Amino acid sequence: MTEAVLHPGLVLIVGALLLPLLRGALRSVAIVALPLLVLALVWQVPDGSAWQLRFLDYTLTPLQGDKLSRLFATIFALMAAGGGLFAMTQKSRVEVPAAFVYAGSAIGVALAGDLVTVFVFWELMAVGSTLVLWSQGTEAAYRVARRYLMIHLLGGVLLFAGVTGHIVDTGDVAFTRMALESSAHWLILIGFLVNAAAPPLSAWLADAYPEASWSGTVFLSAFTTKTAVYVLLRGFPGNELLIWLGLFMAFYGIVYGLLENDIRRILAYTIVNQGGLMMVGVGIGTEMALNGAAAQAFVGVIYVALLLMSAGSVMLMTGKRKCSELGGLFRTMPLTASCGIVGAMAISAFPLTSGFISKSMVSQAALDGHHLWIWLLLTTASAGVLLHAGFKFVWFVFFQKDSGLRPAEPPRSMRWAMVFFSFLCIALGVWPEPLYALLPFAVNYVPYTAAHVVTQLQLLLFSGLAFFVLLPYLKRSLTITLDVDWVWRTLLPALLRYVGLPLAKAWNLMVRAAYVLITESLALVLYQHRQDGRFARTWSTRSMALWVLVLLLGFLVLYYV
Known part of the structure; x- marks a missing residue:
């Protein structure tokens, strides 16, 4: 085994296990310093294989670097630092360590050079994320964690079967591009798609994430689906199936987000929507499209986390999570409202925000490949994102009819986390070159052209007009919207009961x-x-002979029957 550098993911996991031993200021410092140390270690991983070890008859590569893996490991480490800062006042002693195990496992997947290592860290991610859910401590969280674990164990079983089949078929454990020419590769793809919240199991995400704590949802938003995007970029680029699955997810997230009342379920559907747009880029498969999908995953971690930080702050300070119970909070929570607006602008791809410099790459790739219908659908989906994640969340929480609530701003550490992520959203939008330099392929793309800016502004203005025209029809009710999760939330309990x-x-x-x-x-x-007793008595020879005859006759009958 070669050990040129420390493994960043393992450092974060070991540090997470030691974190419960710390108290007070030392714990607070460690929560932010540990992910930053891991970030520095990520940039010490050289290109190519850094660790190798023998397992059975195979050579595993638990640590391997290149531009794509470094990009994802970087954003995962940044997210762990920002999420840790946001969760610094979290009373649960389990959540942050579990979240760091979760983040370290995601980094482990991003830096894995073989399928066995991918599978090990993949399953450890499921354990960490389930513990983040359980740490909320409510009965609803326990129930949803069991459903969440059931779905991800299913995905893990499929992935294990696919990896085993691939190794048996090829004798190779390397994690490289795979063609859908065998059942093993289909099983691997399906296992990856479960974590990507692809249909028909998309509902697990909106079912589970909103039941975590005000800080737990921020961690959950960042790793599972983005790790799935990474493995799809690595293993199945250019697969046309991913285009249509991604478009379905994009519109699915918009429709269900518009129907929702719970602010965190609205944003959970946004995660599905954004994952779908990234998957379209993976499916198109050109260098421009893959760069766009990778860039969107990077900035998407930041702006979705920022929106959920804003929602988590509202939930913590008001105890409310329904749009119908909120409104007018900009009066006493101006910073939270401002950060929520920045996140909404970024996810809606406003010029000078991070979403603009990434989403337009995927759309441009569709045009360059003469995929007119895909471009039109992506454009429509971009407009829909503004409706449910941009306007609906911000308007109903901060600017609609006054609810009478007058909460204060959240604690200082939470405000700093939101300001930091808001800064990243704007800085990357104004100066995209550092991000473009991290992408896996050379970038020959200029986002700020007159045509791009004018087209996007027209689209956003039209979406804003449509929102306010349709506002009377966007009625909010105290319900949740079910789709395939009706099976495990309604049908299976009914079958169990009846x-x-x-x-x-x-x-x-x-x-x-x-x-x-x-x-x-x-x-x-x-x-x-x-x-x-009867069997202890003395029996006559005649009686015994009679019983022996009866038994023999019985055996004879059975033999001929």
Whole structure:
């Protein structure tokens, strides 16, 4: 085994396990310093293989660097630092360590050079994210964590089967580009798509993430789906299936986001929508499209986390999470409102924000490839994002009819985290060259042309007009919207109640009846074998011969039957 550098993901995981031993100011410093140390270690990983070890008859590469893996490991480390700063006042002693295990595992996937290592860190991500959900400590969080774990264990089983099949078929464990020419590769793709919240299992994300704590949802938004985008970029670039799955996800997130009332479920559907747009770039598969998908994943971690920080701050300070219960909060939470507006502008791709310099790359790639319909659908989806994530969230929470609530701003560490991410959203939008330099391919793209800026502004103005025209129809109700999760939230509990429980009662009755029958039969046998019992008596030779004849006759009948 070669150990040229420390493994950044393992450092974060080990540090997370030691974090509960710290208290007070030392713990607060460690929460921010540890991810920053990991960020520095990410940039010490050289191109090519840094660690190798033998496992069975295979050579594993747990640590390997290149531009794509470094890009994702960088944003995961930054997200751990920003999320840790935001969660510094979190009372749960489990959440931040679990989130760091989660983040370290995501970094481990990004820096893995073989499928075995990918699978190990993939499953560790599921453990860490489930613990983040459980750490909320409510009955709703426990229930949703069980559903979440069920879905991700299913994805893990599919991925394990695919990796095993791939190794058996090829004898190679390297994580490289794969063609859908075998069932093993299909299983690997499906395992990746489960974590990407692709149809038909997209609903797990909006079901689970909003039930985490005000800070837990921020961590959850960053790693699972973006790690899935990374492995798709690495393993299945240019697969046309991903274009259509991505477009479905983009519109699915918009429609369900518009129907939602819960502010964090609105933003959860935004994660699905943004993942779909990234998947379209992966499916197009050109260098421009792959650069756009990677750039969008990088900036998407930041602006979605910023929106969820804004929502988490509102939830912490008001105890409310429904649009119908909020409104007018800009009066006493101006900083939170301003940061929420920056996040909304970035996700809507306003010029001079980070979303503008990444989303336009995927659209340009569609045009360059003469995919007119894909470009039109991407443009429509971009307009829809502004409706549900831009206007709906910001308007209903901060500017609609006054709810009478007068909460203060959140604690200082939370404000600093929001300001830091707001700065990144604007800085990357104004000066995109540092991000472009990190992308896997050379970037020959200028986002700020007159045509790009004017087209995007027209689109945003039209979307804003459409929102206010349709505002009377965007009624909010105290409900949640179900789709495929109806199966495990409604159908399966109903089957358990009306079919499973009666069957269980019938089974218990049968077991009790069998127990009584066996017990009484044994008692009868023991009774007959006592000292003065029937079988202890002396039997005549004639009686014994008769019984032997009966037994032989019985065997004869059974033989011929």
